[in-house]
Structure formats: C-alpha cells, structure tokens
Amino acid sequence: xxxxxxxxxxxxxxxxxxxxxxxxxxxxxxxxxxxxxxxxxxxxxxxxxxxxxxxxxxxxxxxxxxxxxxxxxxxxxxxxxxxxxxxxxxxxxxxxxxxxxxxxxxxxxxxxxxxxxxxxxxxxxxxxxxxxxx
Amino acid sequence: xxxxxxxxxxxxxxxxxxxxxxxxxxxxxxxxxxxxxxxxxxxxxxxxxxxxxxxxxxxxxxxxxxxxxxxxxxxxxxxxxxxxxxxxxxxxxxxxxxxxxxxxxxxxxxxxxxxxxxxxxxxxxxxxxxxxxxxxxxxxxxxxxxxxxxxxxxxxxxxxxxxxxxxxxxxxxxxxxxxxxxxxxxxxxxxxxxxxxxxxxxxxxxxxx
Numbered sequence: 637x638x639x640x641x642x643x644x645x646x647x648x649x650x651x652x653x654x655x656x657x658x659x660x661x662x663x664x665x666x667x668x669x670x671x672x673x674x675x676x677x678x679x680x681x682x683x684x685x686x687x688x689x690x691x692x693x694x695x696x697x698x699x700x701x702x703x704x705x706x707x708x709x710x711x712x713x714x715x716x717x718x719x720x721x722x723x724x725x726x727x728x729x730x731x732x733x734x735x736x737x738x739x740x741x742x743x744x745x746x747x748x749x750x751x752x753x754x755x756x757x758x759x760x761x762x763x764x765x766x767x768x769x770x
Numbered sequence: 771x772x773x774x775x776x777x778x779x780x781x782x783x784x785x786x787x788x789x790x791x792x793x794x795x796x797x798x799x800x801x802x803x804x805x806x807x808x809x810x811x812x813x814x815x816x817x818x819x820x821x822x823x824x825x826x827x828x829x830x831x832x833x834x835x836x837x838x839x840x841x842x843x844x845x846x847x848x849x850x851x852x853x854x855x856x857x858x859x860x861x862x863x864x865x866x867x868x869x870x871x872x873x874x875x876x877x878x879x880x881x882x883x884x885x886x887x888x889x890x891x892x893x894x895x896x897x898x899x900x901x902x903x904x905x906x907x908x909x910x911x912x913x914x915x916x917x918x919x920x921x922x923x924x925x926x927x928x929x930x931x932x933x934x935x936x937x938x939x940x941x942x943x944x945x946x947x948x949x950x951x952x953x954x955x956x957x958x959x960x961x962x963x964x965x966x967x968x969x970x971x972x973x974x975x976x977x978x979x
Binding site for chain 2 (some may be wrong): 654655657658659660663674685688689691692693694696697698699700702703704705706707710711713714715718719721762
C-alpha cells in the first residue's frame with residue numbers, strides 16, 4: 637500500500653503538523669512525543685518522510701569527509717593579511733601614543749601655566765596687602 | 771561557479787589533515803609566540819576552514835575573505851584557546867562567526883551554481899557500486915540544495931549536520947538563541963527534504979484538504 641492510499645484528510649492534517657517534528661526526529665527519536673510516535677507507526681506517509689529525512693541527514697554527514705581544495709595561494713594571502721593587520725595595529729598604536737603624548741603635553745603646559753598664574757596672583761595679592769597690614 | 775577549487779575526499783571517520791597531538795603541540799608553540807608554528811597551523815587547517823567558509827558563503831571570493839579574517843581573529847585570540855576542543859573545531863566556530871558577518875554584509879543571494887562542476891567521490895568502500903552511485907548522486911544534489919537555502923538556514927544546517935557543532939556553539943557564533951538555532955535547523959532540514967524528494971506535500975495526497 638502506498639502512502640497516498642493510506643492518507644485521509646485527518647491523517648493529512650496530522651502529517652502536516654508533524655513536518656518539523658519529523659525533521660527533528662531524524663537525528664533525535666525523542667523529538668516525537670507519544671501521540672506523534674503512535675501516528676507515525678500507523679502512517680506510511682510519515683514513515684516515508686522520516687526515511688527521507690534520515691537519508692538527507694546521512695548525505696549531509698557524509699559531506700564532512702569531503703574537502704574543497706582552494707585555489708593556490710590562500711595560505712600566503714592569510715599570512716599577508718595577518719602581517720598587514722599587525723602593521724596597521726603598530727601604526728595605530730604609534731599614532732595613539734603620539735596623540736596621547738601630545739594631549740599629555742598640552743595638559744601639562746596648561747597645568748603649569750595655571751600654576752604660574754596662580755602663584756603670580758597670590759604674590760600680587762600679598763604684596764598689595766602688606767602696606768595695609770603695617 | 772567554482773574558480774580554481776576542487777573537491778577531494780578526506781579520510782573517513784576523522785578530520786582530514788590533522789593529527790590531534792601534533793596540532794596540540796603546534797598550538798602550544800604558537801601560543802608561546804612562535805609565528806612559524808602558527809603558519810604551520812594555517813597550512814594544516816586552511817583547507818578545512820576554506821571548505822566550511824565556501825559552504826557557508828556559497829562562493830570562492832567571500833570564502834577566501836572569511837578564511838583570512840578567521841585566521842586573523844584566531845591569531846589575535848590564540849591565548850584564549852584553552853584546548854578543550856580541537857583547534858579545527860575552534861576554527862569552525864570562528865569561521866562560522868566571520869561567515870555570518872560576511873553574509874550579512876553582502877545580503878544578496880548568489881546563484882552561482884555552486885559545486886555543480888565538482889566531482890564527488892564516495893569514501894565508503896563497503897558500499898556496492900549501485901549504492902555508491904546513489905549516495906554520490908544524493909550528495910551532489912544535497913550540495914546544490916544547500917546552496918539554494920537562505921543563508922541563515924544554510925549556516926545552521928551545515929554547522930550542525932555536517933560539522934556536528936552543538937546547538938549552543940552555533941547559537942553563540944551566529945548571535946541567536948539556542949531555540950532559534952533549533953527552529954532554523956528543522957526548517958532547513960524540511961526544506962532540503964522537500965527539495966530533494968519533491969511531491970509529498972499534503973496537496974498531493976488524495977483526500978487531503
């Protein structure tokens with residue numbers, strides 16, 4: 637008997653509901669609950685679907701043993717990319733270092749100028765106060 | 771279209787071109803700052819990394835970019851590799867992440883008839899010639915069907931069913947939840963099956979609504 641012959645409208649609806657569960661059950665039988673298992677046991681269509689899912693899964697797993705050979709030069713490209721990125725990183729670090737030194741210098745100069753200004757201000761204030769104090 | 775690339779079978783039952791102990795020794799030397807060791811790691815694993823990148827991106831140019839970026843990231847984060855997984859598995863995760871970024875960047879699906887001109891050789895000698903031919907034919911069609919999948923579904927089914935990465939790792943590298951990864955996997959398997967074995971939809975069934 638073919639799956640077409642055993643299918644009924646009710647069975648068809650159940651089969652449609654089971655679609656993704658069968659996909660999961662291809663690798664994990666526990667993916668089907670009791671009701672779904674009972675259905676699959678009596679439904680040739682779902683059994684056929686499950687067999688097909690397992691065939692696809694076997695074919696997918698067998699792809700693991702194949703390799704696609706890249707055109708020559710890939711290792712050289714990889715190493716050049718790493719070296720280039722390393723050089724970019726060094727340049728960036730240098731620029732960052734110089735920028736930090738520049739900003740640090742500016743900050744130091746500003747701080748020194750402020751300190752000098754403050755000293756001058758304090759000195760002048762003291763000088764102005766001295767005659768009054770006497 | 772395949773440019774300058776070919777297919778060859780690796781040894782069955784283990785990852786091609788890798789000896790775990792030799793790889794671990796190379797990783798240790800590379801982590802200690804030996805650049806030659808890292809170069810040897812690249813040489814030993816680049817074909818596998820490229821194979822995954824090619825399958826995920828669907829074309830040679832993107833795959834080469836992904837491979838370059840993946841090894842750069844590996845080089846920069848080598849000290850974080852603890853050796854709990856194999857180096858090649860660690861590279862798969864990085865490659866998956868890079869490919870996800872690359873595919874997201876491109877956002878256009880190519881129909882370059884990937885792998886159409888590749889010769890697929892079955893590596894299981896225990897099969898009789900007819901079964902071998904069937905398996906080879908199915909694998910050939912699976913390759914084509916994978917290329918037709920939306921990139922998001924393709925990535926998950928390749929990483930899970932071909933490379934056997936756990937759902938958790940796939941979810942982490944693709945930036946999705948574990949449940950979303952599972953849903954995508956089942957959708958992808960269903961689409962593949964429908965493409966490879968058409969004609970079994972509910973509408974085809976007598977008496978179906």
